[in-house]
Amino acid sequence: xxxxxxxxxxxxxxxxxxxxxxxxxxxxxxxxxxxxxxxxxxxxxxxxxxxxxxxxxxxxxxxxxxxxxxxxxxxxxxxxxxxxxxxxxxxxxxxxxxxxxxxxxxxxxxxxxxxxxxxxxxxxxxxxxxxxxxxxxxxxxxxxxxxxxxxxxxxxxxxxxxxxxxxxxxxxxxxxxxxxxxxxxxxxxxxxxxxxxxxxxxxxxxxxxxxxxxxxxxxxxxxxxxxxxxxxxxxxxxxxxxxxxxxxxxxxxxxxxxxxxxxxxxxxxxxxxxxxxxxxxxxxxxxxxxxxxxxxxxxxxxxxxxxxxxxxxxxxxxxxxxxxxxxxxxxxxxxxxxxxxxxxxxxxxxxxxxxxxxxxxxxxxxxxxxxxxxxxxxxxxxxxxxxxxxxxxxxxxxxxxxxxxxxxxxxxxxx
Amino acid sequence: xxxxxxxxxxxxxxxxxxxxxxxxxxxxxxxxxxxxxxxxxxxxxxxxxxxxxxxxxxxxxxxxxxxxxxxxxxxxxxxxxxxxxxxxxxxxxxxxxxxxxxxxxxxxxxxxxxxxxxxxxxxxxxxxxxxxxxxxxxxxxxxxxxx
Amino acid sequence: xxxxxxxxxxxxxxxxxxxxxxxxxxxxxxxxxxxxxxxxxxxxxxxxxxxxxxxxxxxxxxxxxxxxxxxxxxxxxxxxxxxxxxxxxxxxxxxxxxxxxxxxxxxxxxxxxxxxxxxxxxxxxxxxxxxxxxxxxxxxxxxxxxxxxxxxxxxxxxxxxxxxxxxxxxxxxxxxxxxxxxxxxxxxxxxxxxxxxxxxxxxxxxxxxxxxxxxxxxxxxxxxxxxxxxxxxxxxxxxxxxxxxxxxxxxxxxxxxxxxxxxxxxxxxxxxxxxxxxxxxxxxxxxxxxxxxxxxxxxxxxxxxxxxxxxxxxxxxxxxxxxxxxxxxxxxxxxxxxxxxxxxxxxxxxxxxxxxxxxxxxxxxxx
Numbered sequence: 064x065x066x067x068x069x070x071x072x073x074x075x076x077x078x079x080x081x082x083x084x085x086x087x088x089x090x091x092x093x094x095x096x097x098x099x100x101x102x103x104x105x106x107x108x109x110x111x112x113x114x115x116x117x118x119x120x121x122x123x124x125x126x127x128x129x130x131x132x133x134x135x136x137x138x139x140x141x142x143x144x145x146x147x148x149x150x151x152x153x154x155x156x157x158x159x160x161x162x163x164x165x166x167x168x169x170x171x172x173x174x175x176x177x178x179x180x181x182x183x184x185x186x187x188x189x190x191x192x193x194x195x196x197x198x199x200x201x202x203x204x205x206x207x208x209x210x211x212x213x214x215x216x217x218x219x220x221x222x223x224x225x226x227x228x229x230x231x232x233x234x235x236x237x238x239x240x241x242x243x244x245x246x247x248x249x250x251x252x253x254x255x256x257x258x259x260x261x262x263x264x265x266x267x268x269x270x271x272x273x274x275x276x277x278x279x280x281x282x283x284x285x286x287x288x289x290x291x292x293x294x295x296x297x298x299x300x301x302x303x304x305x306x307x308x309x310x311x312x313x314x315x316x317x318x319x320x321x322x323x324x325x326x327x328x329x330x331x332x333x334x335x336x337x338x339x340x341x342x343x344x345x346x347x348x349x350x351x352x353x354x355x356x357x358x359x360x361x362x363x364x365x366x367x368x369x370x371x372x373x374x375x376x377x378x379x380x381x382x383x384x385x386x387x388x389x390x391x392x393x394x395x396x397x398x399x400x401x402x403x404x405x406x407x408x409x410x411x412x413x414x415x416x417x418x419x420x421x422x423x424x425x426x427x428x429x430x431x432x433x434x435x436x437x438x439x440x441x442x443x444x445x446x447x448x449x450x451x452x453x454x455x456x457x458x459x460x461x462x463x464x465x466x467x468x469x470x471x472x473x474x475x476x477x478x
Numbered sequence: 479x480x481x482x483x484x485x486x487x488x489x490x491x492x493x494x495x496x497x498x499x500x501x502x503x504x505x506x507x508x509x510x511x512x513x514x515x516x517x518x519x520x521x522x523x524x525x526x527x528x529x530x531x532x533x534x535x536x537x538x539x540x541x542x543x544x545x546x547x548x549x550x551x552x553x554x555x556x557x558x559x560x561x562x563x564x565x566x567x568x569x570x571x572x573x574x575x576x577x578x579x580x581x582x583x584x585x586x587x588x589x590x591x592x593x594x595x596x597x598x599x600x601x602x603x604x605x606x607x608x609x610x611x612x613x614x615x616x617x618x619x620x621x622x623x624x625x
Numbered sequence: 626x627x628x629x630x631x632x633x634x635x636x637x638x639x640x641x642x643x644x645x646x647x648x649x650x651x652x653x654x655x656x657x658x659x660x661x662x663x664x665x666x667x668x669x670x671x672x673x674x675x676x677x678x679x680x681x682x683x684x685x686x687x688x689x690x691x692x693x694x695x696x697x698x699x700x701x702x703x704x705x706x707x708x709x710x711x712x713x714x715x716x717x718x719x720x721x722x723x724x725x726x727x728x729x730x731x732x733x734x735x736x737x738x739x740x741x742x743x744x745x746x747x748x749x750x751x752x753x754x755x756x757x758x759x760x761x762x763x764x765x766x767x768x769x770x771x772x773x774x775x776x777x778x779x780x781x782x783x784x785x786x787x788x789x790x791x792x793x794x795x796x797x798x799x800x801x802x803x804x805x806x807x808x809x810x811x812x813x814x815x816x817x818x819x820x821x822x823x824x825x826x827x828x829x830x831x832x833x834x835x836x837x838x839x840x841x842x843x844x845x846x847x848x849x850x851x852x853x854x855x856x857x858x859x860x861x862x863x864x865x866x867x868x869x870x871x872x873x874x875x876x877x878x879x880x881x882x883x884x885x886x887x888x889x890x891x892x893x894x895x896x897x898x899x900x901x902x903x904x905x906x907x908x909x910x911x912x913x914x915x916x917x918x919x920x921x922x923x924x925x926x927x928x929x930x931x932x933x934x935x936x937x938x939x940x941x942x943x944x945x946x947x948x949x950x951x952x953x954x955x956x957x958x959x960x961x962x963x964x965x966x967x968x969x970x971x972x973x974x975x976x977x978x979x980x981x982x983x984x985x986x987x988x989x990x991x992x
Binding site for chain 3: 126129130131132226227229230234295296298299302303304305307372373374375376377378379380381382444448450451452453454455456458459461462
């Protein structure tokens with residue numbers, strides 16, 4: 064009965080708080096607060112961990128299909144129970160700590176890595192009034208909390224006393240710090256257009272999804288976010304062909320499980336953020352309820368991530384940095400500037416931008432996006448670089464003294 | 479087809495440039511003196527007629543009484559090949575001049591010969607064992623090598 | 626303000642995902658920059674040359690399978706050609722065509738592996754690699770029909786090949802030949818114009834033509850520098866003089882050229898196999914050759930164009946049933962001569978890619 068009541072009451076902090084407050088004496092407010100918090104934490108953590116487990120299965124299945132193989136398909140229907148098998152395997156492995164490792168830091172790193180990922184999800188609005196979605200500094204909260212993972216990766220790499228891990232950690236610091244800037248600036252564009260920092264209100268402001276209103280901001284955000292969670296083509300933190308495993312080279316057992324969990328949790332969180340910021344969150348059409356819309360959109364974004372991972376090679380460390388500073392940063396500033404000017408002209412006041420304003424912005428921003436992308440591709444692109452035609456050098460003549468005349472092959476080339 | 483240069487032709491050419499260095503020649507091979515290897519190969523490489531720009535392979539054969547080093551050269555422009563051989567006598571402390579200054583391609587192959595056959599090359603930039611580890615007893619491709 | 630830094634030395638290998646087997650590079654880094662490289666050989670040294678001195682000429686065929694273990698057919702071909710030249714054995718026409726067909730299929734398989742692993746090292750999460758392996762699998766199935774083995778084929782013998790192809794081999798081969806060009810287009814669509822691939826491979830690890838010749842480098846690595854040199858044209862052995870094919874070359878000599886030359890060579894190999902299928906006629910596949918071959922006491926060197934370069938066998942006979950000395954000119958080994966010059970100055974990620982683009986197989990490097 065209690066669960067149904069909670070669901071009906073809006074499934075958010077105030078709803079659950081109000082439910083318990085109803086039959087508790089007034090002097091036990093702190094207990095009510097505690098119970099509510101624990102329940103919410105349980106819900107968030109479990110939802111996130113289970114969806115991460117599902118994502119590992121989904122990603123491996125999809126990669127399998129992309130690579131014309133099957134993927135995990137043995138345990139459970141379609142291999143759905145594979146994450147559990149993986150978990151049991153990882154937890155039963157010996158948990159080793161290298162001899163020269165900095166033990167406290169080494170142990171702490173997976174926790175420092177995991178906790179921010181869990182906290183971020185608290186403010187993501189699954190539907191209109193859920194959880195802490197109405198936190199009025201939601202966007203700043205998200206940006207602030209996600210930057211902690213730089214510290215965790217560096218802790219893991221530094222304390223392992225392993226050169227590969229150290230390389231991964233150093234790359235992580237350079238890359239993650241750089242990409243936070245374009246990511247932050249593109250988020251500011253969203254905040255200006257929505258006239259709010261609360262994530263719920265951002266969704267409410269999206270009468271037209273912001274992916275249409277500010278495609279440039281969306282591109283910058285999704286690129287920077289893939290770098291933030293170090294996925295292809297920015298996965299140089301743990302680039303398996305160079306560093307073996309990068310910062311978690313020395314980890315095993317439960318600690319490794321925590322690191323992997325967080326790593327797979329990152330796409331879920333980023334996809335949820337993209338859904339909230341650019342795909343109009345829980346809003347949808349027809350009888351399908353909001354949370355379902357939210358999950359559908361999240362999975363579409365996740366599919367995009369898997370698709371990119373399956374088909375793109377990795378960039379080199381200096382190319383990644385130059386993309387951040389020479390490519391994404393100017394693009395994000397252009398985006399911010401355009402949005403700011405437009406909002407200044409429309410001057411919406413308290414009510415926020417009207418649908419008509421958003422439509423006009425869509426038209427202007429698409430043309431600006433196309434121009435900006437053409438400029439960037441021409442400045443940074445590789446295809447324009449012309450290469451000389453291959454000409455056989457006079458250093459060798461393999462047709463000398465042979466019965467095969469060069470003419471025959473020349474004729475064949477002309478065909 | 480690649481045409482092998484006759485030993486006679488090569489011998490006369492070598493004798494022109496480095497007098498007194500040819501020991502013997504046959505239809506296909508030329509035997510030269512060990513101590514003038516670098517001069518001979520420089521001349522073969524830079525000679526415009528023979529034009530042996532390409533060192534194909536170096537190897538050594540243990541004939542018990544002596545070691546024979548075999549150099550396979552090739553001219554990429556004229557599509558010709560030439561085999562130059564040299565004999566070095568003795569079993570211990572054999573040292574012959576390295577030709578890695580003439581062709582870089584000799585570097586790894588000379589190290590391999592030192593490793594497996596025990597012929598030392600003087601003037602080589604990095605004369606170390608290559609396939610086996612430092613401290614391996616003996617040189618396994620010698621006919622008197624016993625495991 | 627200056628920061629006091631010190632170089633870091635890392636052992637890449639012998640156990641490392643990108644060293645193509647048990648190869649070890651002792652690399653010194655200044656930050657991400659490579660400042661010194663020392664290749665360490667010998668982790669897979671099995672003494673093939675010594676083993677060959679104790680076996681007769683037919684038994685050695687099985688040793689050659691294990692040199693470049695992703696291109697066993699061309700190893701077989703190079704070895705049996707040396708023995709035939711040594712003992713003056715002739716090969717019937719059908720045997721030669723079968724040899725060319727299997728060698729060219731093997732060249733495609735080997736280049737598929739080189740391309741796939743190069744992309745894997747670029748960080749494309751296994752997708753191109755598995756695409757390449759999918760097609761290689763079909764070649765290996767064809768080999769299985771020819772000789773019952775997939776990797777260590779031992780298909781060729783002095784005097785020909787050891788058995789004729791089964792009847793149902795030819796439709797399968799036709800099937801492969803008709804679908805492979807489309808597959809290559811698909812692979813190229815994924816790679817050749819890919820922005821990241823271009824950024825990672827163009828003008829990286831440039832080898833000049835003069836350096837390549839000076840360092841005895843052969844094969845696609847040499848051809849990528851613009852030197853048109855292919856032993857199949859220069860010394861047309863088997864039936865290559867009856868076949869029409871081009872020798873693709875590169876223009877700059879960088880990683881991209883080495884990749885692209887291999888892709889084009891695969892297309893040329895398909896052309897060769899197609900022509901062989903049209904020209905082949907019934908007949909014996911092996912000349913009457915005794916099991917114990919006793920050549921005269923002479924020596925011979927024969928080089929053959931293997932997928933990695935010129936694979937040469939120098940065999941000295943003393944008139945007995947086994948060679949007195951057999952030397953293998955291994956292209957993978959000699960192509961590593963300039964490795965240090967190619968790698969120094971590049972970043973760690975480039976090191977892996979440039980090293981991968983040379984395409985070595987440790988079985989052949991260490992022998």
